[in-house]
Amino acid sequence: MRFFRFTKYVAFTATLGLLGACDDFLDVNQSPNAVLAAPAPNVLVAAETHLGFLMGSDIHRYSSLFVQQFAGQGGAGIQNAEYDRYNVTATDMNNVWRSNIYGGALADLQKLVEQTQTSSPRYAGISKIMQAFTFAVTTDAWGDIPLTDALKFASNVQPKYDNSEAVYTSILALIDSGVEDLAKASEFTPLTDDLIYGGDVTKWRKLANTLKLRLYVHYYPKVSATATSNIATLIAQGPANFISTAADNFQMDFAGISNNENPIHQFEGRRPNQFFPSSTLVGLMNTKSDPRRATYFTASPVAGQYTGAGNGTGATGAPATAFSRMHTYLRGEATTTGTTTTYTGAAPIRMLIAPEYHFILAEYYSRTGNVASATTSLTAGVRISMQMAGVATAAIDTYVAGLPAQIAANTASSGAEGLLRTIIEEKYVANYGVAVEPWTDWRRTKYPALNPAANAVIPQIPRVLPYSDLERVANPANTPERTDLTAPAVFWDPGR
Secondary structure (H helix, E strand, C coil): CHHHHHHHHHHHHHHHHHHHHHHHHHCCCCCCCCCCCCCHHHHHHHHHHHHHHHHHCHHHHHHHHHCCCEEECCCCCCHHHHHHCCCCCCHHHHHHHHHHHHHHHHHHHHHHHHHHCCCCHHHHHHHHHHHHHHHHHHHHHHCCECCCCCCCHHHCCCCCCECHHHHHHHHHHHHHHHHHHHCCCCCCCCCCCCCCCCCCHHHHHHHHHHHHHHHHHCCCCCCHHHHHHHHHHHHCCCHHHCCCCHHHCEEECCCCCHHHCCHHHHHHHHCCCCEEEEHHHHHHHHHCCCCCHHHHECCCCCCCCCCCECCCCCCCCCCCCCCCCECHHHHCCEEEECCEEEECCCCCEEEECHHHHHHHHHHHHHHCCCHHHHHHHHHHHHHHHHHHCCCCHHHHHHHHHCHHHHHHHHHHHHHHHHHHHHHHHHHHHHCCCCCCHHHHHHHHHCCCCCCCCCCCCCCCCCCCCCCCHHHHHHCCCCCCCCCCCCCCCCCCCCCC
16 A cells, blocks of 8 residues: 555656646646646655655765764775765765755655645644754754755755754754644645654654654753753653654654665665674674674674674775674565575664663763663663564563663773763664764764774764765855864764
8 A cells, every 4th residue: 555655656746747848848728637736645655755765875874884883895996885984075965965855855845834734734744843853864964054045946046054053943943833733723634645653643743752852962961951951841741742662663664665675775785795784883782792683683604693894994905795784673574595585675764763762861861860760761762672673571681680780881981971871872772773863972972982994084983974066066155165074063062
């Protein structure tokens, strides 16, 4: 059914393109029966699918390589091996910036707002919340971005850039506006055309609140008073108003869409031997005998254990493949015949998940001195993450029982930040496959502890992405210069 809806949208889009071409050629009056705009359900399907692909493609690869959840291999000149040593250029940004973000997901969402705001505001509300999410990911990755002047289409093709702090203010207002729209009377309401929550406005409100929490926790440690006040006010609503269980995860399910293949799986299948789990992530999980490894990674072909690739090592020497690879958690169910394993590709693209909510609370409580509540929330986040990864209850209990020892070990090496370090490390593991957020956490907290990649072309791990060079050509008066990827460029980034 979902595949049918998606292909139906494509058919409508193709029809619109042909109608436009015929109108220009014939220069005749428009037929009253002509389709002039895709119906709102079709636009919603397109917008959600665009967002799902965005969050599992380029922006996931950049951020997960920088934060060392993955490592690039394949030899000199191979794209991911170059990204892994921070050889990321303005040209590399053209597709993700112009086609996937502003010309893709955000454009679809804006059109949906414009055509439904008056008659069917629940569609507009969903669209605004997803716009807020997309703008947040974009500003966290690039810093200053177009927002107030953006998405005006032909009326303004050279938008000004808003500073990232102002962008956050606008995003928070956009979320509030979206929530207000969800409560309004609506001529039409999303149902099965909402591929994420099936038209359940309660779940969209939970996403709105949890997205706010994500934004507010970013103010730590640079603007701690603001973070503390806003988080305290928000969590007073109670856990029922947030993504507190995996059933409410904000994720794009690819079962029935695009041949069941999510973009992370597609990339692995089409460019094999380029994108391996990093030795940083795998090593951290090995140290803790983390049972999530069984679904996160395949066993190493060399030692029968879990082995990650070293960051920055893939652009020199002969291509290497003797590492663990991503497994069912990111690629869907697996079938092994002989020595060949195939995957459905239908694992969801996870964008904001329940464990993150609990880790945000844990960080808040740890920073405000409530160690007991911080530990309770940390434990809840770990449990849900492990349940999502298919870990048996007994193994979860064993791992959770070892959390106090982890905290003690981290306290011995990191002092007063031992609890915070444990929280962020566990969040880093739980957010495997989630774009940008683990990179954001590292930039603002310095956890997990990372060393720059080997053979890096710049001396430090990037803290921001370059701007698209096509954007600089099309909008030269407004697009900022960006010559240093290691300097803090987002208002919440304290630098290190």
